[in-house]
Amino acid sequence: MDFTFTDHERALSKRGRDFFEQVLEPLEVVTDEHGELPDAERAPLRQKVRDWGLAGINLDKDHGGMGLSMVEQTLIEEQLGRVTNGLWSAVWRAPVSLKFGTDRQIEEYLIPSAGGERRGCFAITEPGAGSDPRQVQTRADFRDGHWRLNGEKWFVTSYNASDFIIVHAHVDGDPDKPTLFLVDKPDYYTAPPNTTHSRSPKFMHNFAYDHAELVFNDTPVPADKMLGEVGQGFELTKDWFVEARLQIASHALGAATRAAEIANAYATERRQFGRAIRDFQAIEFMLADMAVELYAAKSMLFRVAAEIDSGADRSLIHSHASALKLHSSEVAGRVVDKALQILGGRGYMRENPVERLYRDIRVDRIWEGTSEIQRNVVGGRLRKMGMSLYSDVA
Numbered sequence: 284m285d286f287t288f289t290d291h292e293r294a295l296s297k298r299g300r301d302f303f304e305q306v307l308e309p310l311e312v313v314t315d316e317h318g319e320l321p322d323a324e325r326a327p328l329r330q331k332v333r334d335w336g337l338a339g340i341n342l343d344k345d346h347g348g349m350g351l352s353m354v355e356q357t358l359i360e361e362q363l364g365r366v367t368n369g370l371w372s373a374v375w376r377a378p379v380s381l382k383f384g385t386d387r388q389i390e391e392y393l394i395p396s397a398g399g400e401r402r403g404c405f406a407i408t409e410p411g412a413g414s415d416p417r418q419v420q421t422r423a424d425f426r427d428g429h430w431r432l433n434g435e436k437w438f439v440t441s442y443n444a445s446d447f448i449i450v451h452a453h454v455d456g457d458p459d460k461p462t463l464f465l466v467d468k469p470d471y472y473t474a475p476p477n478t479t480h481s482r483s484p485k486f487m488h489n490f491a492y493d494h495a496e497l498v499f500n501d502t503p504v505p506a507d508k509m510l511g512e513v514g515q516g517f518e519l520t521k522d523w524f525v526e527a528r529l530q531i532a533s534h535a536l537g538a539a540t541r542a543a544e545i546a547n548a549y550a551t552e553r554r555q556f557g558r559a560i561r562d563f564q565a566i567e568f569m570l571a572d573m574a575v576e577l578y579a580a581k582s583m584l585f586r587v588a589a590e591i592d593s594g595a596d597r598s599l600i601h602s603h604a605s606a607l608k609l610h611s612s613e614v615a616g617r618v619v620d621k622a623l624q625i626l627g628g629r630g631y632m633r634e635n636p637v638e639r640l641y642r643d644i645r646v647d648r649i650w651e652g653t654s655e656i657q658r659n660v661v662g663g664r665l666r667k668m669g670m671s672l673y674s675d676v677a
C-alpha cells in the first residue's frame with residue numbers, strides 16, 4: 284500500500300496553495316467587509332483562474348477541462364479550502380449533470396463552462412422543501428411548445444455569478460417526475476423572463492457570491508432545454524452530490540488545517556504566566572486532538588477519492604461520500620472551534636482568519652445534505668448491507 288503522492292500530484296497541490304496565497308487570500312478582508320466579492324474584482328479573478336490553469340477542474344479534456352483524477356482535484360480543492368468567505372468558489376466547477384445532456388447542450392453549456400465563459404447554479408431547495416426534495420412545489424407543464432415553470436426557489440448559490448440556472452421541478456406537479464431544466468439568464472444580474480429575483484439575504488458567512496431567492500411565474504423554457512428525461516432529476520444529480528460532498532470535505536479540511544496551523548504557531552509565541560501557552564497541558568492536548576482528527580479525516584478523504592478513481596461501485600461511493608461529508612464537516616467544526624479558543628480574544632476578531640473560518644465552516648454541516656441526512660444515509664446502508672460496507676478494508 285503506497286500512500287505517497289507523486290511529483291505531479293504534489294505540484295498540483297502546490298498550484299492550489301500558491302493560488303490561495305497569491306490570488307485569493309488578498310481578497311479575503313475586502314470580501315468580508317463588502318459582504319461579497321466586489322464587482323470590480325470578478326472579471327479579473329475569473330481571468331486569473333484561467334491564467335493559472337485551473338479552469339475546468341472537474342471536467343475531462345474532451346469537454347475542455349483539466350482531465351484530472353479525483354485525487355488530483357482533491358489535492359487542489361483542499362488547498363483552496365484554506366481561504367475564507369467562500370472565495371474557493373471563484374474556481375468554478377461545471378455541473379457534472381450536464382454530461383448527460385444532448386450534444387447540443389454539451390456544446391452550449393458544458394464546454395463553455397469549462398473555460399468559465401458560462402456558469403450555472405442549482406435551484407432545488409424551496410421554502411417547504413429542504414432535506415425532503417419530494418416536497419418540491421415548483422412544477423413544469425408543457426404548453427404551446429414550451430415548458431412553463433411555476434414556483435419558488437431559495438438559497439440559489441452563486442446566482443449572481445451565473446448565466447444559467449439548473450432548476451429542479453416536478454413535471455405536471457407529480458413528485459414521481461422530478462426533472463431538470465436549463466433556464467438561461469440574459470446576464471449575471473438579470474433574471475430570466477417571467478422570473479423575479481426577490482432578494483439575496485445575508486447569511487452567517489460573507490460569501491464571494493450570493494444565495495438568491497427566485498420566483499418563477501410561468502417562466503418559458505424551450506422544449507430542448509430539458510436535461511435528460513422526465514423523471515431523471517435525482518438520477519442526474521447523484522454524481523453531482525458525490526462530487527459536491529468530496530469538495531465540501533476537501534474545503535472543510537483545508538480550512539481546519541489553516542486554523543490549526545495558526546493556533547499551533549500562536550501557542551508557541553504567546554506567553555502567559557511566564558511560559559508559552561503550549562506548555563499548559565490544556566492547550567497541548569487541544570492541539571494534539573486537532574492534529575489527530577485532521578490526520579484521520581484526511582486519510583478518509585483521500586481514500587474515498589481513490590475509490591472513485593479506481594471505478595468502485597457507484598452505491599459504495601455514495602455511501603462512503605456521505606460518511607466522509609458527515610465526518611469531515613464535524614471534524615472541521617471541532618478543530619476550528621479549538622483553534623479559536625487557543626487564540627483567546629484575538630481569535631474572536633474579524634481581522635483574524637480563524638474568526639472568519641469559524642463562521643464559514645458552520646454551513647458545511649447543513650448544505651448538500653445536513654449531518655442528520657448523512658446519518659440517515661449511512662444508517663440506511665447499514666440496514667441493507669451490514670457493517671462491512673464501512674469496516675472492510677476493500
Ligand SMILES: Cc1cc2nc3c(=O)[nH]c(=O)nc-3n(C[C@H](O)[C@H](O)[C@H](O)COP(=O)(O)OP(=O)(O)OC[C@H]3O[C@@H](n4cnc5c(N)ncnc54)[C@H](O)[C@@H]3O)c2cc1C
Pocket residue numbers: 404405406407408412413414415437438439440441486494646649650651652653654655656659
Ligand atoms: C448558504 C447555503 C447555500 C445553499 N445553496 C443551495 C443551492 O445552491 N441550491 C439549493 O438547491 N439549495 C441550497 N442550499 C439549501 C440546503 O441544501 C438546505 O438548507 C439543506 O438541504 C437543508 O434543508 P433546510 O434548510 O430546508 O432544512 P430542513 O430540511 O427543514 O431541516 C431542518 C432540520 O431538521 C433536520 N431533519 C430534516 N429531515 C430529517 C430527517 N429525516 N431525520 C433527521 N433530521 C432531519 C435537518 O437535519 C435540520 O437539522 C443552501 C443552503 C445554505 C444555508
